[in-house]
Every structure is written in C-alpha cells, then in structure tokens.
Amino acid sequence: KALPYTWTQLLGELDIVVPVPKGTRARDLVVTIQKKKLKVALKGKEPIMEGELCKDIKVDESTWNIRMCSLQDNELLLIHLEKSNKEQWWENVLTHHPKIDTTKIEPPNSQLSDLDGETRGMVEKMMFDNQQKQMGKPTSDELKKMEALKKFQAAHPELDFSNAKIT
Structure with missing residues (x-):
C-alpha cells in the first residue's frame, strides 16, 4: 500500500x-x-x-x-x-x-564553509597532510616536531646532535 x-x-x-x-x-x-x-x-x-x-x-x-x-x-x-x-x-x-536503505543515500557535496570552525580546521589539516604525503613531504605534525627540535637545538648549543637519529 x-x-x-x-x-x-x-x-x-x-x-x-x-x-x-x-x-x-x-x-x-x-x-x-x-x-x-x-x-x-x-x-x-x-x-x-x-x-x-x-x-x-x-x-x-x-x-x-x-x-x-x-x-x-x-x-x-x-x-x-x-x-x-x-x-x-x-x-x-x-x-x-x-524502511529505506540509508546506505544507498548519496549526500550532496558539502562545502568547507558549511562546517563549523573546529571541524573545518580538522578537514583542512587532513587535506594538507594528504597532499604533503603524496608529495613525500612532512605532514603538519611532523613539521611541528621538526620546529620543536630546531628550537630545542637553538636553546641548547652545548649539545651535539650530529650523530642523533631522529624519527
């Protein structure tokens, strides 16, 4: 019916x-x-x-x-x-x-501007990280670690990092 x-x-x-x-x-x-x-x-x-x-x-x-x-x-x-x-x-x-099969629903494409600030930031970070990985470049987290290491090295010139293996 x-x-x-x-x-x-x-x-x-x-x-x-x-x-x-x-x-x-x-x-x-x-x-x-x-x-x-x-x-x-x-x-x-x-x-x-x-x-x-x-x-x-x-x-x-x-x-x-x-x-x-x-x-x-x-x-x-x-x-x-x-x-x-x-x-x-x-x-x-x-x-x-x-009931309908909700797995067959194709949602409309959403714009980044539709997302709230926090979610948008996460999506933009993921997109940036994916681009970086595809180009063989460091992700945003890896860039942060490298920056922190540079600051630490600059603050401690007495330490020798020439033989250090950093992952």
Missing part, C-alpha cells in the same frame, strides 16, 4: 509532502508536531498519518504550511522537521512505515 505522503531528507532536516483535498485551509487541519510524534488529519476525519517519528526532532524549529498545486487537483501540506541529531539519516518518517 502506498504511503499517503512523500518525503525527502538532508542530514539535518526532513520534508514531508501530504496531498490534501483542493480548498483545504490551515484551519481545516489538525497537525500535531511533537519531539517524537506526528499527527496529520482533516478535522473530524481519520488521521492521514499518525505515529512515532523515527528519531527525535526540534519542535521549535519545525513548521508546516499549505501550498496550492496547479499540476494536481489538490493542495499540498508541506511539513518541515528539523532533526535533533543532524548526523543521522532516517530509515522512515514514522516507525511503523516501510
């Missing part, structure tokens, strides 16, 4: 599209968005969808609205859910609905 909605997701968010009868307005709907539950119904009717969400969401950052759809003979209820864990793909929207 086909689901009464379609959905798409990014790592941090999930969008659900629910067709509703033409002429449906916000006041005609009951949309309940909770941390772990979702309910969508036309007032006085059986729910179109209702149940436990696959994972937790941020209720305050989740929204819904209705859009007219000229291509179909109905309106579209658009529900936007912000995931609490922005690093996990969802297998389904509601736990009792069929």
Whole structure:
C-alpha cells in the first residue's frame, strides 16, 4: 500500500509532502508536531498519518504550511522537521512505515564553509597532510616536531646532535 505522503531528507532536516483535498485551509487541519510524534488529519476525519517519528526532532524549529498545486487537483501540506541529531539519516518518517536503505543515500557535496570552525580546521589539516604525503613531504605534525627540535637545538648549543637519529 502506498504511503499517503512523500518525503525527502538532508542530514539535518526532513520534508514531508501530504496531498490534501483542493480548498483545504490551515484551519481545516489538525497537525500535531511533537519531539517524537506526528499527527496529520482533516478535522473530524481519520488521521492521514499518525505515529512515532523515527528519531527525535526540534519542535521549535519545525513548521508546516499549505501550498496550492496547479499540476494536481489538490493542495499540498508541506511539513518541515528539523532533526535533533543532524548526523543521522532516517530509515522512515514514522516507525511503523516501510524502511529505506540509508546506505544507498548519496549526500550532496558539502562545502568547507558549511562546517563549523573546529571541524573545518580538522578537514583542512587532513587535506594538507594528504597532499604533503603524496608529495613525500612532512605532514603538519611532523613539521611541528621538526620546529620543536630546531628550537630545542637553538636553546641548547652545548649539545651535539650530529650523530642523533631522529624519527
């Protein structure tokens, strides 16, 4: 049986599209968005969808609205859910609905500028280190060690390092 909605997701968010009868307005709907539950119904009717969400969401950052759809003979209820864990793909929207294979998801290419400062720094360091290794040059950690050794040698000219094996 086909689901009464379609959905798409990014790592941090999930969008659900629910067709509703033409002429449906916000006041005609009951949309309940909770941390772990979702309910969508036309007032006085059986729910179109209702149940436990696959994972937790941020209720305050989740929204819904209705859009007219000229291509179909109905309106579209658009529900936007912000995931609490922005690093996990969802297998389904509601736990009792069929699961998708999350290993087949191909995430969009992200930009370094999309990352927070600490993560961006780690990625840039890894990229630099990989380039250095490919060219047979020292990595950033090796460069730091070499710099520390130079400072130590400069601070201790009385020590003879000519026969030292440094790895």
